[in-house]
Amino acid sequence: MAENYSQWYNDLVLKADLAEQSPVRGCMVIKPYGFAIWEKMQGALDGMFKETGVQNAYFPLFIPKSFFSREAEHVAGFAKECAVVTHHRLMNDPEGNGIIVDPEAKLEEELIVRPTSETIIWSTYKNWIKSWRDLPILCNQWCNVVRWEMRTRLFLRTSEFLWQEGHTAHATAQEAEEETERMVHVYARFARDHMAMPVIVGRKSPNERFAGALDTLTIEAMMQDGKALQAGTSHFLGQNFAKSFDVKYTDQEGNLQYVWATSWGVSTRLMGALVMAHGDEHGLVLPPKLAPIQVIMVPIFKTDAEHAAILDKMAELKKAIEAEGHTVKIDDRDALRPGFKFAEWELKGVPVRLAIGPRDLKNGTVEVHRRDTLEKQTVALEGIEKSIAALLDDIQKTIYQKAFDFRESRVEKCDDWDEFKEKIQTGKFLLCHWDGTPETEQKIKDETKATIRCIPIDSFVCEEPGKDIYSGKPSDRRVVFAISY
RNA sequence: CGGGGUGUGGCGCAGUUGGCUAGCGCAUCUGCUUUGGGAGCAGAGGGUCCCGUGUUCGAGUCACGGUACCCCGACCA
Numbered sequence: 001m002a003e004n005y006s007q008w009y010n011d012l013v014l015k016a017d018l019a020e021q022s023p024v025r026g027c028m029v030i031k032p033y034g035f036a037i038w039e040k041m042q043g044a045l046d047g048m049f050k051e052t053g054v055q056n057a058y059f060p061l062f063i064p065k066s067f068f069s070r071e072a073e074h075v076a077g078f079a080k081e082c083a084v085v086t087h088h089r090l091m092n093d094p095e096g097n098g099i100i101v102d103p104e105a106k107l108e109e110e111l112i113v114r115p116t117s118e119t120i121i122w123s124t125y126k127n128w129i130k131s132w133r134d135l136p137i138l139c140n141q142w143c144n145v146v147r148w149e150m151r152t153r154l155f156l157r158t159s160e161f162l163w164q165e166g167h168t169a170h171a172t173a174q175e176a177e178e179e180t181e182r183m184v185h186v187y188a189r190f191a192r193d194h195m196a197m198p199v200i201v202g203r204k205s206p207n208e209r210f211a212g213a214l215d216t217l218t219i220e221a222m223m224q225d226g227k228a229l230q231a232g233t234s235h236f237l238g239q240n241f242a243k244s245f246d247v248k249y250t251d252q253e254g255n256l257q258y259v260w261a262t263s264w265g266v267s268t269r270l271m272g273a274l275v276m277a278h279g280d281e282h283g284l285v286l287p288p289k290l291a292p293i294q295v296i297m298v299p300i301f302k303t304d305a306e307h308a309a310i311l312d313k314m315a316e317l318k319k320a321i322e323a324e325g326h327t328v329k330i331d332d333r334d335a336l337r338p339g340f341k342f343a344e345w346e347l348k349g350v351p352v353r354l355a356i357g358p359r360d361l362k363n364g365t366v367e368v369h370r371r372d373t374l375e376k377q378t379v380a381l382e383g384i385e386k387s388i389a390a391l392l393d394d395i396q397k398t399i400y401q402k403a404f405d406f407r408e409s410r411v412e413k414c415d416d417w418d419e420f421k422e423k424i425q426t427g428k429f430l431l432c433h434w435d436g437t438p439e440t441e442q443k444i445k446d447e448t449k450a451t452i453r454c455i456p457i458d459s460f461v462c463e464e465p466g467k468d469i470y471s472g473k474p475s476d477r478r479v480v481f482a483i484s485y
Numbered sequence: 486c487g488g489g490g491u492g493u494g495g496c497g498c499a500g501u502u503g504g505c506u507a508g509c510g511c512a513u514c515u516g517c518u519u520u521g522g523g524a525g526c527a528g529a530g531g532g533u534c535c536c537g538u539g540u541u542c543g544a545g546u547c548a549c550g551g552u553a554c555c556c557c558g559a560c561c562a
Contacts, residue, residue, distance in 0.1 A: 080560070080561090081561070149560075150486090150560060161562075300520070336520090337519085337520050337523075342521095344523080355521075357521055358521090
C-alpha cells in the first residue's frame with residue numbers, strides 16, 4: 001500500500017463504488033454510494049454552520065468578466081484556470097459536419113464559470129448593505145465550481161467539484177478575523193469528530209495564501225503516505241473586496257465605512273481525505289458517523305426454510321437497531337455467497353457486520369465483526385441492539401486514535417538541512433525554523449518540493465528562537481513543512 | 486505546453502522474424518451441484534484488432550500521418 005499509494009487510492013475509489021472518471025475531460029461522476037457519504041458530510045457541516053448563525057443562499061454560476069477582474073490579485077490567482085462562455089447558440093454546420101457554434105451568437109461580454117464566488121457575491125452584497133444594522137451578513141452556498149486543472153485525480157483534483165463557500169460581511173476587522181478563526185475551528189472539529197481525522201490548524205504563509213486574502217487559515221491533514229492534504233480553508237479578506245465592489249455602510253456615528261469580509265470553504269476533496277486517512281488493504285474504513293450504512297447484516301443458510309427463518313430474525317433485529325438510531329441494511333441477495341458479501345461490505349467500509357446462520361439460530365447468537373480491526377466474535381443475540389451504539393462509538397474513537405498515532409509518529413522537529421532533505425521525502429511533517437521570507441520558502445520548494453503547510457495556531461505551536469533551516473537567518477517560531485497533494 | 490507510454494469482445498491483457506479459423510482471464514447468459522471468508526463443473530453469446538494512407542501474395546503485427554487516453558514535469562482546494 002505504501003509503495004504504490006496513488007494506485008491503491010485510485011483502485012479503492014473505483015472498487016468501493018465512490019466515483020469514476022467521466023468521459024468529460026477532467027470531470028468525475030460521483031456514484032450513489034460515494035454521494036451518500038458526501039451527503040452525510042454536508043448534513044453534519046450544514047448543522048454546524050447554522051449553529052454559528054450562518055444561512056444558506058444561492059448565487060449564479062456565471063460571472064461577468066468585468067466583475068471578475070475588479071480585484072487584481074484575485075483575477076491573477078484564477079485567470080489561468082477559468083472556463084469561459086463566449087456564445088449562447090449552436091447551429092447546423094452549413095458544410096454538413098454536424099453542429100457548430102453559431103458565430104452570430106457571440107456574447108458581448110464573456111461569462112466566467114465560477115471558480116469561486118467572491119466577485120458575484122460582493123457585487124450582490126453591495127445592494128444588501130446600507131447601514132450598520134444590516135451587518136453582519138453570514139451566507140453560505142452549496143454548489144459546484146470549475147477550475148480548469150491540467151492534471152486531475154478523483155476527488156482530490158477535478159475540473160469541476162462540489163463544495164460549500166461561506167461569505168461573510170462585518171462592520172469591524174476584529175469581527176471578521178474572529179469569524180475567520182471560528183470557521184476554521186468548525187472545520188477542525190468536523191474533521192476530528194465526524195471524519196475521525198486529526199488536523200493541524202494554522203496560518204498559511206504569504207506564498208500559499210488565497211488570491212485576494214490578507215490572511216488564510218487552514219486545516220492540514222496527514223495521509224497514510226505521510227503527505228499533507230489541505231482539507232479546508234478560511235480567509236480573512238480585509239477590505240479588498242469591499243473596496244473593489246464599493247460596499248460601504250453607515251456606522252452608528254453616521255460615517256461611511258467599508259465592510260470587512262471573510263470567505264471559507266471545504267470541498268468533495270474531503271472524500272479523498274477520508275479514503276486516504278483510514279483506508280486499508282481490504283478497502284474503505286468509514287467512521288460510523290459518516291457511514292451511509294452503519295450495520296450490514298448477512299444471512300448464511302442452506303435451505304429455503306433456514307433462509308426465511310433467518311430473514312425473519314434479521315428483520316426483527318433491524319427494527320430494534322434502527323430504534324436505537326442506527327442505519328441498517330440486510331443483504332438478502334440470494335445469488336451471492338456469504339464470503340463474497342463479507343468482502344464486498346469490507347471494501348465499502350461498513351463499520352459493523354452481523355452474520356446469522358443456522359448455528360446462530362439454534363444457539364441464539366450472532367457473529368459481530370468490526371471493520372476497523374477486522375475482529376469478530378459470536379455473542380448472544382438477546383439485547384445486541386443495546387451494545388451496537390457502544391461498538392460504533394468505539395470504532396469512531398479507535399480509527400481517530402489510529403490516525404492520530406500515525407501522525408504523531410511522523411511529526412518531528414528538524415534543524416539540519418541535509419537531514420531535512422532526506423526526511424521530507426519519506427513522508428513526514430517537519431517542524432522547522434523559517435526566516436519568514438517568501439524567497440526562502442520558494443527555494444526550499446524548488447529543491448525538495450516541500451512547502452510550508454501552515455504556521456500552527458492550536459497544536460504544534462513552537463514559539464522559540466532559532467535559525468532558519470535553509471538560510472540560517474534568525475527565526476522566532478517553527479512552521480510545518482511537508483510535501484502535499 | 487515539454488518528455489515517455491498505450492489503443493485488440495463490457496473490463497484487464499497476450500498475440501514471436503508479417504502467415505493458417507485472432508486467443509486468455511474476469512464479467513454476462515443457461516443448467517446442475519453449492520452457500521460459516523471473494524464457489525465448482527458443463528455449455529453459450531459477444532470483435533469494423535483506434536482512424537486513414539501506404540508496403541506486401543498476405544498486415545493486429547511493418548512505415549507515414551492523424552486521433553484518443555494514461556504516466557512524469559510546470560499550475561492547483
